[in-house]
Amino acid sequence: MTQNFRHNSDLTAIVVGPQKKKPAVKTQEEVFDSGEHLTFVWRAVWLILAIGLFGLFLWGIRSWVLHSNAFLLKSITVRGNRILEKENILKNVSFKKNMRLTDVELSGIEGRLMKNPYLKSVVVFRRFPSTLEIEVEERSPVAYVSGKKLWMVDDEGVILPPLLGGETLGLPVITHTGKFQEKIGEAVKNKKLRKAVWLLSMMKTLDKNLYYQVNNVDYSVQKGMVVYLNKRSFPLYFGDSPAVRQIAYMQAILKKLKRERRVANVQYIDLRFENQVVVK
Structure with a gap:
């Protein structure tokens, strides 16, 4: 069955439909005139400043840790010993006066402690701000x-x-x-x-x-x-x-x-x- 249309405009509307308008592409001169390039530049500047400030913050913390008296080595604790006295365990190691906790070489301390034949294993770690902890496993x-x-x-x-x-x-x-x-x-x-x-x-x-x-x-x-x-x-x-x-x-x-x-x-x-x- 064929349907008749009264006007040619109806046929045109159904077949063709409305045309989409393509977005206009701005030229380089138009971008500069609108100032959009400045937004990108300012974002980059703020990002660089933020990274720089964060780096200064970390450097300040590091400097404080390295030079503050709060991190001087003040105490040494030993755990896990049942046979040996603390003094016997520490006889193979020595520490400088006013030594900072961050300056203690953990692996070196462990190696010297393991010279004691009664020790089966040794783990040394820092307990901030000022304590060195030594955990030992003795031979039985x-x-x-x-x-x-x-x-x-x-x-x-x-x-x-x-x-x-x-x-x-x-x-x-x-x-x-x-x-x-x-x-x-x-x-x-x-x-x-x-x-x-x-x-x-x-x-x-x-x-x-x-x-x-x-x-x-x-x-x-x-x-x-x-x-x-x-x-x-x-x-x-x-x-x-x-x-x-x-x-x-x-x-x-x-x-x-x-x-x-x-x-x-x-x-x-x-x-x-x-x-x-x-x-x-």
Whole structure:
């Protein structure tokens, strides 16, 4: 079906429609005459000034920190030490008089502190305005070991010197495991000694009460590792390859003997067998 239009103008309006007017492009002279370029220039100037003022502000803070007496090193705190006294930990480091906290070389301090064989790890950091904090992890001695002299040894087999002042820690003693390299701060390579250290370390981890009952660990060619307890004359045989299960057997049998009041009659306890404990 064809629709008729009354006027040609109607057809023109439908087909052609209104024409959009294109925006006029300003010439360079018109931009300069309107002053729009000055707005961009002022924005750039203000940005440069803001950056400059912020830089001066930071420089002022830095200068104040470097020269203010508020940041003089006034105190040193040590955390994490249970065996060593603060003075013993700090014996390898020294600080200049009126030294600023910002002048302390943290990595250098850590390196000098780590010369102490009792320290396993050291972290040094600044606590503004005037405190240097030292956080240490000490090595944990598990036994004395008999060599040319009586050393201490930690749970990693590292040889430790006697404490200053001759203080003792009441640790078990490891004997007759053979010669070993008696070098402070280094782990022993003697396999028998390392097995004895492992045995005591596992006891300490699994049952501290049981560990503190141990008087000494001896090595016998026939019986391997032999453990003696405080106030008990009988030995406990662990063999050449101590295992966690033997410690569990030891816990159970000692409790049973104590409960049955048969401890006084025991001659020895043999833990060397897989699923059997021999008590005589």
